[in-house]
Amino acid sequence: MALNLSTGADLCFRSETAKLLALNVAQIHTGMLDGENSIEQIGDSFQNLANFCLSMQSNDECSKETQQAAAKMYEKVNGAIVAFQFYDRLAQRLNHVQENLVLLADLLSDNEKLESPEDWGSLRIKIRxxxxxxxxxxxxxxxxxxxxxxxxxxxxxxxxxxxxxxxxIELF
Known part of the structure; x- marks a missing residue:
């Protein structure tokens, strides 16, 4: 596939930078979607496993050993569910990166904004x-x-x- 890139005086580095920033935003977004689907499936599986363990613990037909094993397994599964909460923070950080890259691309592609200290200050405030x-x-x-x-x-x-x-751990 041929590159659609101007050369010499026609090349606008700001425009190219904005396009590359947009590409990176799209890549982050699609990566997050893939991750969300996987994490959701894993979380559902662990939640089902935790519920099964709870039912085994309270089942009078199960031996004491089985009930104790189910209790230990329930604790481990709950620990794993808590560990998956890292994804909430990751998703929030990557969402911030996406939003900030879009704001930066918008600023870079507008000649008036690019030269405006107020617009750069506004960008910083929005990011912060x-x-x-x-x-x-x-x-x-x-x-x-x-x-x-x-x-x-x-x-x-x-x-x-x-x-x-x-x-x-906080959930977002």
């Missing part, structure tokens, strides 16, 4: 206000204050470790 997880906010602040990618990631990990030890 989209975050609800402390670790995301800390990473945003670090990057906007000049931190390198590596420094921002380290700060994110530190914030994430601190918040996960301080609070239960």
């Amino acid at each position: 206000s989209s975050y609800s997880i402390d670790s995301e906010m800390a990473m945003y602040e670090a990057v906007m204050n000049g931190a390198s990618i590596e420094e921002a990631i380290e700060l994110f990990k530190k914030e994430l470790n601190q918040s996960s030890s301080d609070e239960a």
Whole structure:
């Protein structure tokens, strides 16, 4: 397939950048859809397994050993269900990335907005206000204050470790 790319003076790097950002948004979106379907199926299966374990625990026809094994299995299955909740945070972060890439592509493709400090400031405010997880906010602040990618990631990990030890997993 031939590339539809102008050369020389006709090439608009901003337009090409906006197109590539749009492509990445589409890729993130379709990847999230694939993940949602898989996680939903796995979650349903584990929920059915947990319900089965509960029924085995309360079934008087089952031996004590079977009831105890069902109780242990129920605990493990519930632990797995909680572990799947990571996907909620992942989906939220990727949704923020999608939205922010769209906003950036819009700004890059509009000559008036591109030259406007107010529009760049508005973009920053919109991006900042989209975050609800402390670790995301800390990473945003670090990057906007000049931190390198590596420094921002380290700060994110530190914030994430601190918040996960301080609070239960939140669902979004």
